[in-house]
Amino acid sequence: MNHELRVKSKKTNSLFGQVYKLVQQIPSGKVTTYGEIALALGTRDARKVGWALHQNPDGNTTPCHRVVNRAGKLAPNFAFDGSQEQRRRLEAEGVTFIDDRHVDLKKHLHRFIK
DNA sequence: TATTTGACGATTT
């Protein structure tokens, strides 16, 4: 194989793989937004970020429960065990909730860059 | 193959 341009050519390219990698870097008790991830990857396509997570209910490898939208709101229905489970999980990590489906981004928003 | 849509978000009208 070509030792050299092995960067992330091929499949592992799209935001998909990159999204997973970033999400896995989110420390416990922190949350991030789709937009932050997208920007960290050099794009504004927050939709694809959400899509990536949706297509990969891999809560094992990717703690999707730590990823919320800009309003701090959780996903409409969680792929793990349900939206209630996502909330419970975040609370267990020390994340403060404003209401059943809104986390306090001001306190727990994790940023990759800046 | 082409069109629509989807865990979104910021900016412009």
Next chain:
DNA sequence: CAAATCGCCAAAT
């Protein structure tokens, strides 16, 4: 202040 539009990509129909 609300609605429309742009950004950008892959999967589903």
